[in-house]
Amino acid sequence: MLRILLFETPEDPRMNLAFEEAFVRVRAHNYIDDTLRIWRNRNAVVIGYFQRMSEEVDMGSASEYNVEVVRRFTGGGAVYHDLGNINYAIVTSGGDRDLTYVFKYLINGLVYALNKIGLEAKLENINDVVVGSHKISGTAASLRWGVYFLHGSVLFNTDLNLLYSVLRVPKIKLIDKGVSDVKYRVKNIVDILGRDIRYNEIIDALAYGFSKLLGKEYYFDMPSKLEYEVARALYDLRYSREEWNEGYLRFIDMKYVDEYIEEILSK
Amino acid sequence: MSKTGFSIHKARKGLIKCRVEYDPSRKIILKVDITGDFFLYPEDSLSVLMDRLKGVSIDRNEIAKVIRDVFNEYKVSHPGIEIDDFVKVIYESTLGEVDA
Numbered sequence: 001m002l003r004i005l006l007f008e009t010p011e012d013p014r015m016n017l018a019f020e021e022a023f024v025r026v027r028a029h030n031y032i033d034d035t036l037r038i039w040r041n042r043n044a045v046v047i048g049y050f051q052r053m054s055e056e057v058d059m060g061s062a063s064e065y066n067v068e069v070v071r072r073f074t075g076g077g078a079v080y081h082d083l084g085n086i087n088y089a090i091v092t093s094g095g096d097r098d099l100t101y102v103f104k105y106l107i108n109g110l111v112y113a114l115n116k117i118g119l120e121a122k123l124e125n126i127n128d129v130v131v132g133s134h135k136i137s138g139t140a141a142s143l144r145w146g147v148y149f150l151h152g153s154v155l156f157n158t159d160l161n162l163l164y165s166v167l168r169v170p171k172i173k174l175i176d177k178g179v180s181d182v183k184y185r186v187k188n189i190v191d192i193l194g195r196d197i198r199y200n201e202i203i204d205a206l207a208y209g210f211s212k213l214l215g216k217e218y219y220f221d222m223p224s225k226l227e228y229e230v231a232r233a234l235y236d237l238r239y240s241r242e243e244w245n246e247g248y249l250r251f252i253d254m255k256y257v258d259e260y261i262e263e264i265l266s267k
Numbered sequence: 268m269s270k271t272g273f274s275i276h277k278a279r280k281g282l283i284k285c286r287v288e289y290d291p292s293r294k295i296i297l298k299v300d301i302t303g304d305f306f307l308y309p310e311d312s313l314s315v316l317m318d319r320l321k322g323v324s325i326d327r328n329e330i331a332k333v334i335r336d337v338f339n340e341y342k343v344s345h346p347g348i349e350i351d352d353f354v355k356v357i358y359e360s361t362l363g364e365v366d367a
Contacts, residue, residue, distance in 0.1 A: 052302045077304030098344035099308045126280050126347050143308050250314045
């Protein structure tokens, strides 16, 4: 069965990201079924594991608009989140395949979901989901903790002006290198569809898409006590720390966090 | 006297930003700092790579060998980004100088 969680803390992006790591690690210990999580932030920038806050975020703009910045545990680029942007995260049991496979395979759950709401979505350049010439979703993946994990953000009705204001655009010209970069061709799904779309419809579409991909029936669930406990610990030890969010602390500097979490998980 | 150089390179998937502190007279790398929006798994391999580049000669082949060794040792998965992308950005960082 595919478990679906709608747990979110939109006012606390750092807790949202702490929970993101928590449920993956709880799945890695087989306490829960394969899980799809759907969630939102009210006003945040989420940067990739290999990025640095100062390089990606216009701090003046972030402070002016009360945008909180948080770093995630997966690679890839910075994204802006508001309630018009829907995040999904899928964790399944692992195997011996590489990152490219995880992208190629799991991303189809999103493609099916978008088809369901009437969009002709396709995959471009490994992990960009595009409709026509517009990028509507970016994704990141990891194999950490021995499971297959993919998460992404989908632009339904995000404030794109704010997005452009808080994310720093690299000065390097990409087009003259012959690289097709769709980062600057983002578009909201409501504008492509020409109609509003309710959160419930998006949840149903994602549930349908990932259920179809995995060939499993789905059910809605609440977080377990263990997921809350691990999320709380990760919030305290990792995601509430400025040195982590600024991009300076690395996993190898934080082995004590892994030891502590593993201890909770093997009780 | 050490110098610090910076370079930026667009791979097929991801932008690599690199700062290298180097000794121009002895032609060796002192410290490397790589950031960007690429993907590498395991993620720790990049930290290991940056540590192993300390003391390596400023030479494309030497740099490539260190990267190849780390990638083999850690069975690194690197979608859309090649060893040559890292060699290029690290080497080119040693050609200029920026204010730290």
